[in-house]
Amino acid sequence: NAGVTQTPKFQVLKTGQSMTLQCAQDMNHEYMSWYRQDPGMGLRLIHYSVGAGITDQGEVPNGYNVSRSTTEDFPLRLLSAAPSQTSVYFCASSYGGHRLGNTGELFFGEGSRLTVL
Amino acid sequence: AQSVTQLGSHVSVSEGALVLLRCNYSSSVPPYLFWYVQYPNQGLQLLLKYTSAATLVKGINGFEAEFKKSETSFHLTKPSAHMSDAAEYFCAVSDLNSGYSTLTFGKGTMLLVSP
Secondary structure, three states, X not given: OOOEXXXXXXXXXXXXXXXXXXXXXXXXXXXXXXXXXXXXXXXXXXXXXXXXXXXXXXXXXXXXXXOOOOOOEOOEEEOOOOHHHOEEEEEEEEOOOOOOXXXXXXXXXXXXXXXXX | OOEEEEEXXXXXXXXXXXXEEEEEEEOOOOOEEEEEXXXXXXXXXXXXXXXXXXXXXXXXXXOEEEEEOOOOEEEEEEOOOOHHHOEEEEEEEEOHHHOOOOEEEOOOEEEEEEO
């Protein structure tokens, strides 16, 4: 019963390096999203996807890229890391769409803690 | 746009005391509302949710919340705090206008429980 799986759990980068945070879900959810969590700021939406091949920007998209080639996977790419991207990143998924029985409840991964030096 | 305000970044209670965590929202349409809990170094776990059925919602671990439309509030309560309740709590509102599960979160309230 894996749910939402994020890797890696911890990562240290130098400024300018690139990396990809992986996210996979096994619940056949249409909707997937990435949030970042910073002290005193709550969770802020970076990017989201409503299905394979469809992505859109959230509140804080700058410096991040996403793609959705399959229903299960939704990787987050940092092309040139900056110290301002030091944060804890959460991937979350949902059934998507406000159909009968879908309330918008999100299921979260355990998080990926990123430090950019 | 939807927004959520959580009053108090930190709330301290004694073990056995009433827990009250405040949440106010703004929404142009009837909302779906959620409370999530985050224990140290873990992801977010759903405590309870309001989905336009009963206005008093019961969740896990003895928590409950009451939806009050006139006050645009969804405060979280627990009659008697336990040491294991120490965690950060997030209130969130679902953006029904988008048709999908975009949640807007409050900034969180850290609950501290002392013996």
